[in-house]
Amino acid sequence: MNRTILFETERLECATWNEGDRALAFALWGDHEVAKWISSKGFLSEDEVEARLTQEIQRQKEAGVQYWPLFEKESEVFVGCCGLRPYSSEEDMYELGFHLTRDHWGKGYAQEAARAVIGYAFDKMNVKALFAGHHPDNEVSRHILIKLGFEYTGDERYEPTGKMHPSYVLRK
Template sequence: MMNRTIVLETERLELARWNEGDRALAFALWGDHEVAKWISGKGFLSEDEVEARLTQQIQRQKEAGVQYWPLFEKESEVFVGCCGLRPYSTEEDIYELEFHLTRDHWGKGYAQEAARAVIGYAFDKMNVKALFAGHHPDNEVSRHILIKLGFEYTGDERYEPTGKMHPSYVLRK
């Protein structure tokens, strides 16, 4: 893959690192209203907000050694979304797992496949104690994926970007 730092691989996917040249990929994902409605209270992200998200991911990799790594199909090198971690509770050594897929890659099992690799990385390589995850209250697909991955429902938490109470889950090592 051209000029990409590969972080993890699965059977069908490569998880790489975001870089400054990835604006078009960031817009293809977070600029899509069907994707953004699950992560933004107003149902979309502006150009500036997508730009800020990309910058935040690059910065997080530098500072914390993790980000929501971009996903690419191994065969075609097509961008399919992102999956990764961010520090959630530093005093308890808990990270948050997230995945966002481009609309044309929904329903192919990529979120679960990438999440399994990221979970393995978090527990085996980073030695984190637990992972947190949440989802938009109307997103049944994400709920189903988290349950299949072994996450346990812990209650609802207010998620500032949407202003809604999001179901929350924990997976312990």
């Protein structure tokens, strides 16, 4: 695979999205079981997946961050994405997020990747705090954020789902 690796964990390589990743983006965000946590309709259309990929590529160019694609080191199989996006400019705060393909749920990849992204944000980018939120029905994401040391700060409306999402902050 011809990719630039941003950083690695014990089992994963973190790269950047590019125009040739349409099939990977669709395998992730086109899956209704994944999209139900991030969309009010419970799915993303092909155009919406395409727009999401374009947005991630653009964010990397403009802000130097994105929800970076993750690959298993051993097999080079795509497992999902984990990364950052600007959240609050006044506080120099970024939002942490992760989305995994369904066949990689329950293997500890989200927590492993998130730990690496947190380290990247605090050590390489010198970010002071990270925000994270999750769908109110997603207990797995809640559990991961708590294990990572995030503290619950209240509920916040998340436009893409139209729901109040539990929200958390992790300070350096």
